[in-house]
Amino acid sequence: MKNDEHSNSRERDAGFHSSPVVSSQLDVHEALEETVRKHVRTKWQHNVRSETRAAVVPLLQEAQDGGRPLLLDVGCGTGLSSVHLAEHRNMQVLAVDQSAARLNKAPAHDLVRFIRADAADVWCLAAELQFAFEHVFLLYPNPWPKPGHLKRRWHGHPALPLLLQCAPATTLRTNWEVYAREWHRALELCDRDPELREIHPKTPFLTRFEEKYARSGHTLFEVVSDSSS
Numbered sequence: 001m002k003n004d005e006h007s008n009s010r011e012r013d014a015g016f017h018s019s020p021v022v023s024s025q026l027d028v029h030e031a032l033e034e035t036v037r038k039h040v041r042t043k044w045q046h047n048v049r050s051e052t053r054a055a056v057v058p059l060l061q062e063a064q065d066g067g068r069p070l071l072l073d074v075g076c077g078t079g080l081s082s083v084h085l086a087e088h089r090n091m092q093v094l095a096v097d098q099s100a101a102r103l104n105k106a107p108a109h110d111l112v113r114f115i116r117a118d119a120a121d122v123w124c125l126a127a128e129l130q131f132a133f134e135h136v137f138l139l140y141p142n143p144w145p146k147p148g149h150l151k152r153r154w155h156g157h158p159a160l161p162l163l164l165q166c167a168p169a170t171t172l173r174t175n176w177e178v179y180a181r182e183w184h185r186a187l188e189l190c191d192r193d194p195e196l197r198e199i200h201p202k203t204p205f206l207t208r209f210e211e212k213y214a215r216s217g218h219t220l221f222e223v224v225s226d227s228s229s
């Protein structure tokens, strides 16, 4: 076996190999614009879980009162990005994921607070407190590739206006170009000025999924928007 074949099969064995996103949807969803505009017009009626409120409100209030910047890592998975962002920027990070199994694998870190929650609950609470994160990272969200799944993607979710209310600056990364283009368009519809580009990350990768996708040869995309300056 040649060396590269050997390392490819090793990566597959280690769970690194991943197929690109397959979807019958090849372009920006035709209902995207109408969906985003409707969510911007209407206030989302939603009850935040009490345990999330109890965990998140004191944290946001503490950062607010102390005037300390806080980063938000949405769908942080096993927390590689949360730790990297905290150390790289020397800032506190609120790292949120709904999966206990993934959070159980996250490392303890002084600057990172891992919380199991629905990210939309956290955006609701931040909007309620008029709290703004320094930067919100949405790294490799689940693509929900079926056309009928538009409302499960972050830009099709009714909580999008609340997210943008607490996030003057955002970074989204994905291995599905359609997702990146939809997110870009949704931000434009919300009066942001986002930039979409192809990225070629190398080791050390920012997240576990980034590593898996990059090593599997996928094209990766990043959309950055910063309305804070």
Ligand SMILES: C[S@@+](CC[C@H](N)C(=O)[O-])C[C@H]1O[C@@H](n2cnc3c(N)ncnc32)[C@H](O)[C@@H]1O
Pocket (backbone or CB within 6 Å): 074, 075, 076, 077, 078, 081, 096, 097, 098, 099, 102, 117, 118, 119, 120, 139, 140, 141, 142, 207, 208, 209, 210
């Ligand atoms: C594809 S994984 C990416 C994980 C990590 N960001 C990475 O790149 O390695 C998507 C993550 O989003 C989490 N997630 C999905 N929906 C969520 C929600 N509504 N609230 C919080 N986390 C969510 C999943 O549990 C999963 O860990």
